[in-house]
Amino acid sequence: MAVQRALVCLAALAMLFQLAMAANHTVGAPGGGWDTSTDLQAWAVSQTFSVGDNLIFKYTTNHDVLEVTKANYDSCGTSNPMKTHTGGNTVIPLSTPGKRYFICGSRTLWPRNED
Numbered sequence: 512m513a514v515q516r517a518l519v520c521l522a523a524l525a526m527l528f529q530l531a532m533a534a535n536h537t538v539g540a541p542g543g544g545w546d547t548s549t550d551l552q553a554w555a556v557s558q559t560f561s562v563g564d565n566l567i568f569k570y571t572t573n574h575d576v577l578e579v580t581k582a583n584y585d586s587c588g589t590s591n592p593m594k595t596h597t598g599g600n601t602v603i604p605l606s607t608p609g610k611r612y613f614i615c616g617s618r619t620l621w622p623r624n625e626d
Contacts, residue, residue, distance in 0.1 A: 533563040535602075545570040545615065562608055568601040570615070576601050577616040584612035592616065 536558055543549025545568045568576045577592035595616070596603070605611075 532561075533565065534561070535565045535567055536560065537567045537569060545574070545576065560605055562605055564605045566603040566605065566613075568596070568603070568613075570599055570601075572597070572599045574615050574617045576603075577614050578603075579612050579614055581610070581612055584614060587614060589614065589616040 538545050539549040539551060539554050543551075543554065545551075570576070576596040577589060578594040578596075579588065579592050582588070583591065603611075
């Protein structure tokens with residue numbers, strides 16, 4: 512009985528330790544963000560992500576965050592996202608190991624000079 516109680520306590524401590532070790536990763540920080548001027552590929556390579564961490568996306572409300580498949584990421588396909596996030600501040604928990612793919616689905620049309 513004492514051994515079982517000790518194992519339960521150790522398991523609970525391990526879970527608390529894991530929660531305490533979780534990190535928040537603000538996408539593009541410290542010098543950039545979820546925008547076209549930030550080298551997000553270089554930012555991602557410079558980070559160490561672990562299960563339990565959070566990705567924090569901060570962006571203007573005319574943009575969004577789409578979680579997509581690798582194929583849609585490679586082709587910039589926005590028509591069939593796995594998840595869509597809006598509102599300018601999105602927290603995505605990394606609850607499982609593996610690669611995940613995110614794109615902005617907003618299509619901003621810039622005025623053109625048609626002279």
